[in-house]
Each structure stands twice: as C-alpha cells, then as structure tokens.
Amino acid sequence: MVIPDGFSMNTNTNIQSNNLSREDTVNQAIHAIAAEDAGFSRILDAQSERLRYIIGILPGQSGREPALERAILASDSVRRTIQIITNMQMISNQKLSELLEDGSGQL
Numbered sequence: 001m002v003i004p005d006g007f008s009m010n011t012n013t014n015i016q017s018n019n020l021s022r023e024d025t026v027n028q029a030i031h032a033i034a035a036e037d038a039g040f041s042r043i044l045d046a047q048s049e050r051l052r053y054i055i056g057i058l059p060g061q062s063g064r065e066p067a068l069e070r071a072i073l074a075s076d077s078v079r080r081t082i083q084i085i086t087n088m089q090m091i092s093n094q095k096l097s098e099l100l101e102d103g104s105g106q107l
Contacts, residue, residue, distance in 0.1 A: 029099050033092050040085045047078045 020028075052058045054067070054074050 026099055030096070033096055036088075036092060040089065043081065043085065047081055050074060051078060 049058070051071075051074055054071050
C-alpha cells in the first residue's frame, strides 16, 4: 500500500489471536474502528483543502480566480466521497453496536 506524503499509518499489528478474551477482542475491534475513523477524518480534511484551493480561499493564496467548472467537478467528487464515508460509517456503527451487545441484547 502506498501512503501519500503527510499521511501516516499505524503499523502496530502485534495482535496475538491465541486465547484472547472477549474484552481483548472488543478492545482491539474498537481500536480498529477508531483508526478507520481517523482515516476518514484525514480524507475529509484533504477534500476540504482541495475545495479551498480551487475556490482560492487557502491562507496565503492570492490572485487566483476559481474556475467554475473545476469547482463544480470538485464539489461532485467531494459529495461522492462524503456519501461513501457516510455509508462506511454506518457499517462501522453497526459493527460496533453488534460488538458491544451482550447476549441479552443490552449494550
């Protein structure tokens, strides 16, 4: 996997699957979901920077007129990205809910 400059990825995958308790498994799953959320946050931040660049409102940026067609295309791309992340978040929330339920259906 190639990671763009400015992005980092936690490579601590020291997971020992032998004899994990339910609590350990839940904690590891919560950690994975949190890491996924952090990744989503970075993607959204990058999309925000992209839009601000296109419309010319980044700090220190001057004399650049936004191109309407570029802004519309970027906006559509950002909208699709947000839709995908929203769907993935719904799946993560469902996983987390199922993970935290005990046998009685209570959290």
